[in-house]
Amino acid sequence: MLFRPMHALSKLTAIVACALTCALFVSCATPSDPYLDGVRQRAGVVALPSGLLYEILRPGTGPYPKASDTVRVNYAGALTNGTMFDSSASHGGPATFPLNGVIPGWTEGLQKINVGGIIRLHVPARLAYGDRSPSPAIPPNSTLVFEVELLSINPR
Numbered sequence: 001m002l003f004r005p006m007h008a009l010s011k012l013t014a015i016v017a018c019a020l021t022c023a024l025f026v027s028c029a030t031p032s033d034p035y036l037d038g039v040r041q042r043a044g045v046v047a048l049p050s051g052l053l054y055e056i057l058r059p060g061t062g063p064y065p066k067a068s069d070t071v072r073v074n075y076a077g078a079l080t081n082g083t084m085f086d087s088s089a090s091h092g093g094p095a096t097f098p099l100n101g102v103i104p105g106w107t108e109g110l111q112k113i114n115v116g117g118i119i120r121l122h123v124p125a126r127l128a129y130g131d132r133s134p135s136p137a138i139p140p141n142s143t144l145v146f147e148v149e150l151l152s153i154n155p156r
Contacts, residue, residue, distance in 0.1 A: 035080040035143055039122050046112070053122035054109050062115025063153060065099055067107050070154040072096045077146045085137035094151055103128050106146070113150050121146045 039045055039053050047053050065071050072094050076087040088095045099107050105123030113119040125131075125141045133140045 033124065033143055036122060036124060045122075048108065050104075050108060050127060051124045052105050052108050052127055054112055055120045055122075056113065056117060057120055057147065058116075058118040058149075060114035060117025060150060062150075064112075064114045065110055065150065065153045066155070067100045067111065068098075068156045070096060070098045070156065071110060071150060072152040072154070073110075074149040074151065075146055077144055079138070080143050080145060083137075085135070096154075105144070106148075109146075110148060110150060113148070115150050115153060118147060118149045121148065 036051070036053060040047050042055075045053050045055050073096075074088045074094050076084060076089070078084045099110055103123065105121055105127035108127070109119060109121040109123070121144075123144045123146065125143055128142065128144045129138060129140070131140045138144070
């Protein structure tokens with residue numbers, strides 16, 4: 001016999017494997033974001049596997065932070081339509097925070113710039129606040145744009 005009949009357990013395994021594959025494909029697929037699609041085409045923009053896009057506006061000369069470090073930064077955050085929703089200047093000056101205590105797009109992106117540098121982060125909603133709205137100024141599922149100057153690192 002060239003082909004053997006499939007045993008019940010093999011059939012069940014095949015069905016479960018197929019269902020899991022389909023579920024993974026559907027959950028991993030993300031709708032296209034016209035803003036990010038446009039940014040991705042610009043010269044100098046780096047696209048990371050996570051979906052984060054960044055541009056080095058001014059290279060730094062110092063060390064690079066790790067996710068476990070505390071950083072001191074100047075920053076401005078805006079929606080893709082240019083509406084600014086936050087900045088360190090509006091809070092009186094540079095901000096200091098643990099890099100692993102902020103949105104995932106910042107944690108990943110700031111590790112790509114060294115001290116003294118300025119980076120622009122284009123953060124997809126899933127690496128920002130997702131379907132949550134942290135304030136009335138940021139609608140749910142918003143792609144966010146940040147310009148960040150890394151002033152210093154306090155290693156842990």
